[in-house]
Every structure is written in structure tokens, then in C-alpha cells.
Amino acid sequence: MAQLAAVVGVGQTKYKTKRKDVSIAGLVREAAQNALDNAGLTWKDIDAVILGKAPDMFEGVIMPELYLTDALGCNGKPMLRVHTAGSVGGSTAIVAASYVQSGVFQRVLTVSFEKQSESNAMWALSNPQPFSPHLNAGAGGYFAPIIREYVRRSNAPYDAGIKVAVKDRLHGARNPLAHLQLPEITMKEVEDSPMLWEPLRFLEACPSSDGACAMVITNEELASQSPGTPAWIRGTAMRSEPTMYAGREQVNPQAGIDCAKDVYKQAGITDPRKDLDCAEVYVPFSWYEPMWLENLGFADVGKGWELTMSGATSLDENGDIPWNPSGGVLSSNPIGASGMIRFAEAAQQVRGQAGGHQVDGAKTALGHAYGGGAQFYSMWVVSSEKG
Amino acid sequence: MRDVAIVAYAQSDCQGNAGAQNEVELIMPVLQEVYKQAGITNVQDVDFTCSGSCDYQQGAAFAFVSGVDALGAVPPIKESHVEMDAAWALYEAWLKIQTGQAESALLYGFGKSSPGELPIVLSQQLDPYYLAPLWVDSIAFAAMQARMMLEKGLITEADMAEVVARSRRNALANPHAQLKGEFSVEQLLAEPMYESPLRKHDCCPVSDGACAMVICTVEKAKEWGKPYAVIKGIDHRIETHHIGSRDLTRSVSTELAAEAVGVGNGPVDIAELYAPFSHQEIILKKALGLNNDTVVNASGGVLAGNLMMASGLSRIGEVAMRLIKGEGKRGVAHATSGPALQQNLVTVLEAQ
Amino acid sequence: MSAAAELLSQEFTLGYTYTRTTGPVVGEFLTALRDRKMRGIKGSDGRVLMPPMEYDPVDAAALSEFVDVADCGEVVSWTWVSQPRKAHPSDSAFAWALIKLDGADTAMLHWVDAGDESAMKTGMRVKARWANETKGFITDINGFVPEAVALVADYVESDAELEPISGIECPSYMTYNFTAGKATARYLAQLRNGKLVGQRCPNCANVYIPPRGSCAACGVPTEEEVELSNKATVESYTIVYIPIPNNPIKPPYVIANLVLDGANLSFLHLLSECDNNNVRIGMRVEAVWKPKEEWGYAMENIKYFKPIDEPDMPVEQIGKQKSGE
Structure with a gap:
């Protein structure tokens, strides 16, 4: 059976539009070194490296590992x-x-990164491959119609997305590593920002960032000797489904529902809103908070926006289930690293190392990432208790 | 470590140009074949799926996403992907089985290399400041490596030709091979230089295709009632990218992986080595400590057809199938990635 | 219908001019190149690594101690490229070589302009041939030449005060010859004739357009072709306010997920001849084709879809109707 494993070190870079000072x-090294330092380890202590990033075309380096x-x-x-x-x-x-x-293995280093400023993440991939779907309106062009369908079904108020955009930026202002620093942001400012893909406004979409994130993961014995509180990995789950098939539920994808159920079962979570202390969830467009609140079982279907509007997911409103205390993807988005940042921030919360965006007394947290046409999911639950 | 069983393996023909077959059309037939061999219906009957591919082969981002279309992943499946040869997808799945989170897994690797100019495409996997802007083709590294071997007296041109002649001859019995035939060493040595000291036949061809495999715990294999071969050990290592800091006449990372899996702990009856260039087979044999009692690349190896991103998994599949057929008791399979064998994976397999 | 699919192949270029930042180590090396000088870096074990590495290959330490290295040295190994490829740095036959520069302990990879293979020899001395204009890029070394024939530098040293190199532009463009898959080729050939032809899954009977040769849900090949009408229903949509690069369409424009009558999956297309504020989920639309003489193998044969005077389709029915089997 599976051995217990824990996160004993987390390292991140400062997230910026363009990191002009590094190759x-x-x-990548900066995040990795920070993770080693945080774990009180050196390079020779590491048994293996696991690297992740999104398409090689972002940096134009094939298999950059x-x-x-x-x-x-390595x-x-x-x-x-x-x-x-x-x-x-x-x-x-x-x-x-x-x-x-x-x-x-006893002790491994995992790193993920994206240096999006080396290209243009939205259009570098829209290469003129012949005979392929002709219309490319960016990621928002793909997701905005799905959001519209969510709004139709749930009768959500028009400003639920605006509320998320403000909340996550206020969270980000507590996190010195966050790319966007908008401590004064208001609902009006978001509402007045340019419409990009209706109903998505400029300030309701994620930025494009350079950055990297790293973690050191060790076995039970070594974790117990580590200097900080380990974040015990209580459950991990992945699910995939095809991008397009007849009858696919795109607003509330089955793969996300199944993935969440799987990880909750492993971690002994029956009521995620009650049993989890906070969550770092991949929300690249504001409306995905209410949508994922439902998909992940924090709210009934059609009611996710009510949770958002009530302030339940806000640190600043003393919500009972803060989502994205770090500021989330809406505050920093180095694509290949964005998922790992969610996982690492969940770990930092239960380790009590989240600094200015620490959720008081957080013991158990969810890290979540999704990708493709909302078809690939990965999630973990970490806890300060072994369970 | 738990023993892991290989119960099914299939490979498509190595085609110089698969033309109008897209990735899904290349993958589907090999999936159907491994389902049949394993006696399962579809992807829903395994616990985990993992694949290997590279976007730059065909020049389209997210190649693996269309790969998922071949699976029938409804309801959703537990699935992952490495932007590497599918031998590393096997590694990921092997770990998954070791954790106890899965009892069985489907693996596949695929690629169409023919649309691009592969040796130039691969130049973009080099250091992005010092090497990629020079467009150093992948053959150049191998050629400079071969010259070092020749000039140090570690090999002769005849040794290289012998590797090729044996590959072509062995490939006669491999229906999927792209290049095959009877050639003498003399005939091959009479061919002109390509990137000297390599002749064209010293380099693997460019091929399109796919392969797939089903692995599971030994208990599961018994439950399925299928013959199988057993993975006794699997390890992989990478070495520095700084080409001047490497001894190119050796494969240090292969030596480390071979040591870790205990290749030398018993006789090796058969081996399949991912040697894209003839002289690299000789380097690898030495790194693995194989002697002349081992039958090397009975399939013809990748000199007879190289399915980039699938060839590594194919080597493992080839050994497994031969062990199942009774061609030996213990075998070794090897996979590689990067310039001049920068990264290597070694597997030790045993017959049931 | 002909059984054999037309083979549709077309060249395309995959590329981008990447804007790389170099960091201090690579930057210092490239800055030195611009000054027509070679700089190596001292590794943890005291060896001089060339080109300079940011991190030691043995103990992973961050390196920073630069060492001047000569612009000449010895060929450690080489290969002769008798027929250069288009991307290669030389149009005529040349050698790739591993060159150990005087003062360095490791060989660096570059190319040698030797004229003829017979002029190449392991151990031979070569010297960098500097580009007439240097800019802080690896190609500032315009190849190496045999030391015996190296010319004394005839370029003018610039005494302009230049900023150290911290960023470079790396054009990476590659040509591919892309061949459409069988199902796509069939579909596009039909489109060229003004027909919208999808494929039906033999298993779940759903109809896909554009067809991809498989049903992603069932994981089985699809072959049966189904001709579909010009009419469709809006499943969802967005009004886009940003321009599509290299596309003449001016924002704001409507992109809609459209389900053709008889099909069970939507595709994205433009919606026009409509009031953007009156687009609705369930709205009925039809294709507006370009003039026949402009038809090619592309979905652009349909300029856009436009609303038609039919009652909206109830949301729960969109994409759910199975066409006659």
C-alpha cells in the first residue's frame, strides 16, 4: 500500500509579466533553491526531479528538462x-x-514553470496549421460561452464574476509574490474595465506571468525530521475526459465531479465546505469560482454564486471557506506552474507558512488544477495531521 | 518492489510517411490490439492510462489531447501524459502500481515525425542560448561521438556496419520494420558518407506510428489468465546537458541505471536497445555490461524503424513478447532521449 | 461518394521570434562575444567550463567566476556536413566541431569553415572568425576557421558604450508539411463542394461535424457519412471585443457554439447580420456561404451564420436530436 508522503519544502518565484533578470x-532554479532552503536541504539530498510545464511552444524549447x-x-x-x-x-x-x-524514493524535488514573456502565450499556439479549426478567439473565446450557459442556468447576478475578481485581487495584495498588486481594487473598477469576451471583462481574466514553483516531497520518516510542519498528502486524484463528444456537460464537467469525489474519499472528507479549512482552486476567469464551487461540491448545483456573493470564500470578509487566499490564478498565471502553485499554497496553509494570507488555524486544504477544454483535472488534499 | 506484468503489447508498422492517418487513426488500431491480447473491452477496464508524445513532431501544440480522443474516456478516466518517450509513461504507471493506487495500466506512445525535418526539429531541444540558435542537427552529435570512438580505437567502421547489417537482417522477420534486407559489411562500407563518419544507414530512419501496452500486477495477470513477462526492475537517469562536460564515448547515465536495476545480477538472454545510431548500440552494450551471449535487437531495433516517442516503449514491449514466446528467460530493454544519449532508461524483464 | 479520401497536404511554418532574457551568466558570455572575446566560467572543481554554465554540472552550485579564454583552440571531434540543410549556419559544406579553446577545460560546439573535408582533422588548430557586426549572440562567432588561414581581424572595434546583454531575440521557424487526417480530408473535400457532411458513431449514433474519424466518447472509428443542413441552433455564444490577429474581422463580433440540425456536437463559428444584443441561446440560424468560385478546403467557405425567422429551440433539445438512422 501507499507510503505516507509529505511536502516539507515550498519555493516560489516572484510572479511578474516579464522576469528580465533571469534565464x-x-x-526555475530560483523556485527550486527556495524549496530546498525551506526544507533545510541541499542539492545532494534529492533523489529525483519531476518537472512539469505546459506546451514547449511557449518558450520554444523542446523537452526543456x-x-x-x-x-x-539532476x-x-x-x-x-x-x-x-x-x-x-x-x-x-x-x-x-x-x-x-x-x-x-525517499525525497524528491518537483518543479513547474512557465516563462510566458519569451513568447505570447495566447497567440504563440495559434499557429497556422492547415486544415485545423479556423477560428481562434483566445482562451476566453472558448470559455465565455460556457460561462454564459452557467449564468443562464443558475440565474446568477451579473456581478458574481466581478465579486470574485475583486476578492482574489484583495487576497493577492496580501501575498508579496502575487503578480497583480491591486489593494485598492473596487467592484466598479472591475465593472468599468474593458469587455473582452462578453460576459468576461479584462479584470475578470488572469494575467500572463513568468514564474516557477517547486516543492520537496519526502517519506514519513524524513518528513518527521524536517524543520517545519509537514503538509501530509492525504489524497491525490486525476481525471481526464475528451474535449468534444456528444452530450458532454461543459458547465459542470463529470471529470471534475469524479476527481473531487475520489480525492475526498481518500482524505475522509464528507462535506468539503465543513471539512476543509481553505482551498486553492484554478480560477483563471472570475466566473469559474462559482462554477467550481458547485463542481467540487462546496455548493449545490446552481447555488455556487450564492456562496461567492455571501463572502464565504473571502478572507477579508472572514468567510468560513476561503478560496484562493494567495490571490489565485487571477492574480498570477505562469500557466505551467499555476496548478502547482495551487497545490503548494494549499500545503503552505496547513504548514502555517502562508504569511499575510494565512487562514487562521488551517489544518486541511484542497489544491486543484484543471486544463485543456476543462477536461483534465488534478487535485490533492493536504493536512497538518497524518490522519 | 512489486513485480509488474506486461500482458499485452502492439506496435504499428513503421511508415516513412503515414500520410492521411492522423494521430488518433494511428493510435486506435494498436489500442484495439492490446485490448484483445489482454482480454479486456476498452480503457475503462484498466485503472490508469499514461502516454508519451511530443508536440513539435508534427508541429501542433497539445498532440496528447487529440490522443485522448482515441480512448473512449467516457466516463472520465485516470490519465496522465509525459512529453517524453512512452517508456517514461510506463515508468509513471509502474510507480502508480507500486503505490497500490492502480492494479493495471494502459500505455501508449505515438508520433508522426515525417511532416517536419526531424534532425532540425530536434535542434530546438538544445540549450536555447548557445546551441539551438545554431540549429545543430541531432545527427551531428552522434557523428562527433562516433568519430571519438573511432579515433580512440574503441570501434571500427566495420563494427558499425556489422550493427547495421545485423539490424537489416533481423528486420526481415519483423513485419513492422521499415528497412530490412541482406547486406554485407563490405556493401555497407562502400556507401558514401552522410555526416561523416556516419553513413546514412548508420542513422535510424524517420518513421510514423504508435505502440501500446497493458501492464498489471502479477495477481491481476493471473486473474485475466493471460501469459505475461515480469518487470523486475526499471530505472532511468539523465546526465549533464553541457556537451563538453560529458565523456561521449561512454553512457554514464545508462551505467547508473543498469547498476540500479541489477542488469549484471544474472545472464541476459535478449536485449532491445534504443540506439538511433549504429555506434551507440556498441556504447550501450558496454554500458549495460552485455556480452556476446546476449541476442541484441532481434527486432532490428530502431535502425530498422524509429517511432519517436514510442520506440522506447517498443523496446520494452519487444523484449516482453519474446520472453512470453519463450525466446529467453531474462531480458533487458533500454530507451533513450536527448542529444547523444543524454537520458536513458533501463528495464530488466523476466519470463513468467 | 468515392471511397478513397483525397490526400490534402500543405506546408506551414511553425515559428515565433522568442524574446529571451539571459540572466547574468549567459548575458556576460554574450556581452563578451559582442566585444569579440571569449569568456568561460570556473566550475566547482576549478575546471574552466566553456561555454559558461550557470550551474555546475557536478555539484549544482551557482557559478559566477568568469575566466578569459582564447578565441582559438583545438578540434576535439567533428563531423562533415557535405549537404547543409536550410537552417544550418553555412550554405556550403562545413564541419560541426567540438572545440577546446585555449584556457578552457571543456570543448564547445560550433562550426568550422574548412572548405573541404580533407582540411579537417581532429587535433587541428582553429580560430574564431568574428562576424562583421556583432550583437551579443552565439552567431557573433561566424564559425571557426583553420588557424593557419585565419585572417587578422579587419573589423573596426567599436568604442561605443553599450549596455551589457540581458536579452536576445531568437527566431525559431520550422517548416512542416502537414497532411490532414482521412476524416478531415473527406469533410473538407465535401465543404469544397458546398456540402456539410458529418460522421455518425456506429456505437452511440451521435453525429459529429466536423468529423474527426472517431467518436471520442466511445473510442471507436467513425465512417458513416451524414449530410447535414445549413441550419443550426445557437448553443451558446460570446461577443468578442478583442481583435483576432491576422484576421480582418473587426470587433465586436459574435462567436457562437452552433449545433447543425441533425448533429450532436457544436462547433464555433461567427454569427453576423444580427443585433449583437439580441443573440440568444436557442436562436435559429443558417449558413451564409461565400460565392461558389471562392470555395476551398476550408470552413471559411461559410462566411458566417445569420439568424432566420424560426422560433427558438427549447434549450433542453439543443444537440439532443438524433437524425434518421
Whole structure:
């Protein structure tokens, strides 16, 4: 059976539009070194490296793990590269956990990154491949119609998305690493920001960031010797479904529902709103908070927006179930790392190391990532208690 | 470690140009074949699925997303993907089985290399500041490596030709092979240089295709009542990307992986080595400590057809199928990635 | 219908000019190149690594101690490229070589302009040939040449005060010859004739357009072709206020998920000839085709869809109707 594994070190970079001071290796290294320092370890302590990032075309470096071997101290060690679209940061963490849970490795480093400023993330991928679907209106062009359908079904007020956009930026203002620092943001400012893909406004969409995130994961014995509180990995789950098939439920995808049920079962969670102290959930467009509140079982179907509007997910309103205390994807979005940041921030909460965005007394937290056409999911539950 | 059983393996033909077959059309037939071999209906009958592919082969981002369309992943499945050869997808799945979170897994690797200029495409996997802007093709690394071997007296051109002649001959018995035939060493040595000291036949061809495999716990294999081969050990290592800091006449990372899985702990009857260039087979044999009692690349190896992103998993599948057929008791399979064998994976397999 | 699919192939270029930031180590090396100088870096074990690494290959330490290295040295290994590829740095035959520069302990990879293979030899001395204009890029070394034939530098040293290199532009463009899959080729061939033809899954009987040769839900190949009408229903939509690069459509424009009558999956297309504020889920629309002489193998044969005078379709019925089997 699976061995217990825990996060004992977390490292992140500062997230920015363009990190002008570092190479790709320098960016990745910064997060990795911070994670080692946080764990009180050195490069020689690491048994293996598991790297994740979104498409190679973002940086134009094919299989960058080959070039990054030296920056990650991996010469002579095992290196694996995961790619599961936007969910990759989460999937990579889960694969890294399996290195330790399998008993094959004692202590591994996992890293994910994106240096989006090297290209243009939205359009670098819209290459003119012949005979392929002709219309590309960016990620928002894909997701906005799904959001519209959510609004229709749920009768949500028009400003539920605006509320999320404000809430996550206020959270981000507590997190010095967050890309967007908008401590004065108001509902009106979001509402007045340019419409991009109706009903999505500019300030309801995520930024494009450079950044990297890393974690050190160890087995039970080594975790118990680590300097900080370990974040015990209580459950991990992944689910995939095809992008397009007849009858696919796109607003509330089955893969997300199944993934959440799986991870809750492993972690002994029966009522996520009650049993979890906070959640870091991949919300790249504001409306995905109410949608995922329902998908992940925090609210009944059609009622997610009520939770959002009530302030339940806000640190600043003393909500009972803060979502994205770090500021979330709406505050920082280095795509390949965004999922791992959610997983790492969940770990920092239960380790009591979240600083200015710490949820008081957080013991158990959810990390969530999704990708592709909302078809790839990865989730974990971490806790300060072994369970 | 738990023993893990390989119960099914299938590979498509290595085609120089698969033309109008897209990735899904390449993957589906090999999936159907492994389902049949394993006696299962579809992807819903395994606990985990993992694949390997590379977006740059065909020049389209998210190649693996269309791969998912071949699976029938409704209801949703537990699935992952490595942007690597599918041998590393096997590794991920093997770990998953070790954790006890899965009892069985489906693996596949696929790619169409023919649409691009592969040696140039692969130049973009090099250091992005020092090497990629020079467009150093993948053959150049192998050629400089071969010259070092030749000039240090570690191999002769005849040794390289012998590897090719044996590959072509062995491929005659492999229906999926792309290049096959009877050639003498003399005939091959009479061919002109390509990127010297490599002749064209010293380099693997460009191929399109896919392969798939089903693995499971030994208990599950018994329950399914299918013959199987057992993965006794699997390990992979990478080495520095700084080409000047490597001894190119050796494969240090293969040596480390071989040591970790105990290749030398018993006789090796058969081996399949992912050697895209003839001289690399000789480097790898040495790194793995194989002697002449081992039958190497009975399939013809990748010199007879190289399904990038599937070839590594294919090597493991080839050994497993031969062990199941009784061609040996213990075998070794190897996979590689990166310039001049930068990253290597070694598996030890045993007959049931 | 002909059984054999038309083979549709077309070249395309995948590329982008990446804007890389170099960080201090790579930046210092490239800044030195711009000054026509070579700089290596001292590794943890004291060896001089060339080109300079940011992190030591043995103990992973961050490196920072630069060492001047000569612009000449010895060929450690090489290969002769008799027929250069388009992307290669030389149009005529050349050698790739591993070159150990004087003062460095590791060889670096670059190319040698030797004229003829017979001029190449392991152990030979070569010297960097500097580009006439340097800009802080690896190609500032315009290849190496045999030391015996190296010219004394004839370029003018610039004494302009230049900023250190911290960023570079890396054009990465590659040509692919893309061939459409069988189902796509069939579909596009029909589109060229003004017909919308989808495929039905033999298992679940749902009809897909554009067809992809498989039913993603069932994981089975699809072959049976079904001709569909020009009429469709809006499943959902968005009004886009940002321009599509390289596309003449001016924002705001409506992109809708449309389900053709008889089909069970939507696709995205433009909606026009409508009041953007009056687009509704369930709205009935039909295709507006370009003039026949402009038809090609592309969905753009349909300029856009426009509303028609039919009652809206109830939401729960959109995409759910199975066409005659």
C-alpha cells in the first residue's frame, strides 16, 4: 500500500509579466533553491526531479528538462517531464508524490514553470496549421460561452464574476509574490474595465506571468525530521475526459465531479465546505469560482454564486471557506506552474507558512488544477495531521 | 518492489510517411490490439492510462489531447501524459502500481515525425542560448561521438556496419520494420558518407506510428489468465546537458541505471536497445555490461524503424513478447532521449 | 461518394521570434562575444567550463567566476556536413566541431569553415572568425576557421558604450508539411463542394461535424457519412471585443457554439447580420456561404451564420436530436 508522503519544502518565484533578470534556468532554479532552503536541504539530498510545464511552444524549447538538468542538480539522477495542459502543475505534484508513496524514493524535488514573456502565450499556439479549426478567439473565446450557459442556468447576478475578481485581487495584495498588486481594487473598477469576451471583462481574466514553483516531497520518516510542519498528502486524484463528444456537460464537467469525489474519499472528507479549512482552486476567469464551487461540491448545483456573493470564500470578509487566499490564478498565471502553485499554497496553509494570507488555524486544504477544454483535472488534499 | 506484468503489447508498422492517418487513426488500431491480447473491452477496464508524445513532431501544440480522443474516456478516466518517450509513461504507471493506487495500466506512445525535418526539429531541444540558435542537427552529435570512438580505437567502421547489417537482417522477420534486407559489411562500407563518419544507414530512419501496452500486477495477470513477462526492475537517469562536460564515448547515465536495476545480477538472454545510431548500440552494450551471449535487437531495433516517442516503449514491449514466446528467460530493454544519449532508461524483464 | 479520401497536404511554418532574457551568466558570455572575446566560467572543481554554465554540472552550485579564454583552440571531434540543410549556419559544406579553446577545460560546439573535408582533422588548430557586426549572440562567432588561414581581424572595434546583454531575440521557424487526417480530408473535400457532411458513431449514433474519424466518447472509428443542413441552433455564444490577429474581422463580433440540425456536437463559428444584443441561446440560424468560385478546403467557405425567422429551440433539445438512422 501507499507510503505516507509529505511536502516539507515550498519555493516560489516572484510572479511578474516579464522576469528580465533571469534565464529560463535561472527562473526555475530560483523556485527550486527556495524549496530546498525551506526544507533545510541541499542539492545532494534529492533523489529525483519531476518537472512539469505546459506546451514547449511557449518558450520554444523542446523537452526543456534536457537543458534544465544542470540547473536542477539532476546530473546522474532520474528526471521526468509531465505535460497535461493547464492541469500540469497539479499532475506533476501528484506524479512526484507517487515517487515517494511507492516507496521507491525517499525525497524528491518537483518543479513547474512557465516563462510566458519569451513568447505570447495566447497567440504563440495559434499557429497556422492547415486544415485545423479556423477560428481562434483566445482562451476566453472558448470559455465565455460556457460561462454564459452557467449564468443562464443558475440565474446568477451579473456581478458574481466581478465579486470574485475583486476578492482574489484583495487576497493577492496580501501575498508579496502575487503578480497583480491591486489593494485598492473596487467592484466598479472591475465593472468599468474593458469587455473582452462578453460576459468576461479584462479584470475578470488572469494575467500572463513568468514564474516557477517547486516543492520537496519526502517519506514519513524524513518528513518527521524536517524543520517545519509537514503538509501530509492525504489524497491525490486525476481525471481526464475528451474535449468534444456528444452530450458532454461543459458547465459542470463529470471529470471534475469524479476527481473531487475520489480525492475526498481518500482524505475522509464528507462535506468539503465543513471539512476543509481553505482551498486553492484554478480560477483563471472570475466566473469559474462559482462554477467550481458547485463542481467540487462546496455548493449545490446552481447555488455556487450564492456562496461567492455571501463572502464565504473571502478572507477579508472572514468567510468560513476561503478560496484562493494567495490571490489565485487571477492574480498570477505562469500557466505551467499555476496548478502547482495551487497545490503548494494549499500545503503552505496547513504548514502555517502562508504569511499575510494565512487562514487562521488551517489544518486541511484542497489544491486543484484543471486544463485543456476543462477536461483534465488534478487535485490533492493536504493536512497538518497524518490522519 | 512489486513485480509488474506486461500482458499485452502492439506496435504499428513503421511508415516513412503515414500520410492521411492522423494521430488518433494511428493510435486506435494498436489500442484495439492490446485490448484483445489482454482480454479486456476498452480503457475503462484498466485503472490508469499514461502516454508519451511530443508536440513539435508534427508541429501542433497539445498532440496528447487529440490522443485522448482515441480512448473512449467516457466516463472520465485516470490519465496522465509525459512529453517524453512512452517508456517514461510506463515508468509513471509502474510507480502508480507500486503505490497500490492502480492494479493495471494502459500505455501508449505515438508520433508522426515525417511532416517536419526531424534532425532540425530536434535542434530546438538544445540549450536555447548557445546551441539551438545554431540549429545543430541531432545527427551531428552522434557523428562527433562516433568519430571519438573511432579515433580512440574503441570501434571500427566495420563494427558499425556489422550493427547495421545485423539490424537489416533481423528486420526481415519483423513485419513492422521499415528497412530490412541482406547486406554485407563490405556493401555497407562502400556507401558514401552522410555526416561523416556516419553513413546514412548508420542513422535510424524517420518513421510514423504508435505502440501500446497493458501492464498489471502479477495477481491481476493471473486473474485475466493471460501469459505475461515480469518487470523486475526499471530505472532511468539523465546526465549533464553541457556537451563538453560529458565523456561521449561512454553512457554514464545508462551505467547508473543498469547498476540500479541489477542488469549484471544474472545472464541476459535478449536485449532491445534504443540506439538511433549504429555506434551507440556498441556504447550501450558496454554500458549495460552485455556480452556476446546476449541476442541484441532481434527486432532490428530502431535502425530498422524509429517511432519517436514510442520506440522506447517498443523496446520494452519487444523484449516482453519474446520472453512470453519463450525466446529467453531474462531480458533487458533500454530507451533513450536527448542529444547523444543524454537520458536513458533501463528495464530488466523476466519470463513468467 | 468515392471511397478513397483525397490526400490534402500543405506546408506551414511553425515559428515565433522568442524574446529571451539571459540572466547574468549567459548575458556576460554574450556581452563578451559582442566585444569579440571569449569568456568561460570556473566550475566547482576549478575546471574552466566553456561555454559558461550557470550551474555546475557536478555539484549544482551557482557559478559566477568568469575566466578569459582564447578565441582559438583545438578540434576535439567533428563531423562533415557535405549537404547543409536550410537552417544550418553555412550554405556550403562545413564541419560541426567540438572545440577546446585555449584556457578552457571543456570543448564547445560550433562550426568550422574548412572548405573541404580533407582540411579537417581532429587535433587541428582553429580560430574564431568574428562576424562583421556583432550583437551579443552565439552567431557573433561566424564559425571557426583553420588557424593557419585565419585572417587578422579587419573589423573596426567599436568604442561605443553599450549596455551589457540581458536579452536576445531568437527566431525559431520550422517548416512542416502537414497532411490532414482521412476524416478531415473527406469533410473538407465535401465543404469544397458546398456540402456539410458529418460522421455518425456506429456505437452511440451521435453525429459529429466536423468529423474527426472517431467518436471520442466511445473510442471507436467513425465512417458513416451524414449530410447535414445549413441550419443550426445557437448553443451558446460570446461577443468578442478583442481583435483576432491576422484576421480582418473587426470587433465586436459574435462567436457562437452552433449545433447543425441533425448533429450532436457544436462547433464555433461567427454569427453576423444580427443585433449583437439580441443573440440568444436557442436562436435559429443558417449558413451564409461565400460565392461558389471562392470555395476551398476550408470552413471559411461559410462566411458566417445569420439568424432566420424560426422560433427558438427549447434549450433542453439543443444537440439532443438524433437524425434518421
